[in-house]
Amino acid sequence: MLKVVAIVVGGLVVAVAGGVVWAFSLGQRSVAYTLHLTLLDAAGRPLPPQPVVVWNRDYPLRELRLDAAGQLTLQGLESFGASVLTGPRRPEAFAIRLYLPESAPLFYWFRVKRSGPLGPYEVYNDHYSHNYTQWVGDFDATHAVRRQTAPDNAGNVYHAVAPTSGQVVRWQGKATLERAPKQPAADPAYILNLTLQQSGVEVLR
Secondary structure, eight states: OHHHHHHHHHHHHHHHHHHHHHHHHEEEEEEEEEEEEEEEOTTSOBOOSOEEEEOOTTSOOEEEEOOTTSEEEEEEEEEEEEETTTBOSSOSOEEEEEEETTTEEEEEEEEEOSSEEOOOEEEESOSSOOTTTTEEEEEOSSSEEESBOOOOTTOOOOBOOOOTTSEEEEEEEEEEEEEOOOOTTOOOEEEEEEEEEEEEEEEOO
């Protein structure tokens, strides 16, 4: 009888210990990526050299500059929730947040999930207001696709605000996303090529 109890208790200890390990394995992971960005005007010509600001809420702004070919390269990290033991091995999407004060003075939030045409993106008046306080809407290459939210659990609906400039420069995007060559003792990394071409202006008052 005592042997049976010992076995049961031992099994419970192992199960609890395993549960603790599992709990602590849940958290944030991150992967590195290299972004090669190309920005074009509506006629397909490279945008002239100018500042490009990379933003993220609650983080310092990072200012880069386009070269004569309308291109720049940056190294980034994308964090995501995952179990250390089971994955996923990469984020659902890589978030590219850009502000072009000389060409498109709003804050754009693009999400790259895979290679191919870019899906709708979010636009904000600033980089620091949380929730929908300064949300201008979701857009694609041709029009605004969302300017109010579906009701939340409390029945609240949030409406987009007008852009401070009165208009939104729209973008048509295309991306290629692939794994970088494996380096010894290194975590997985990715190479992201993103081309954004201006595709008209949405006037919103």
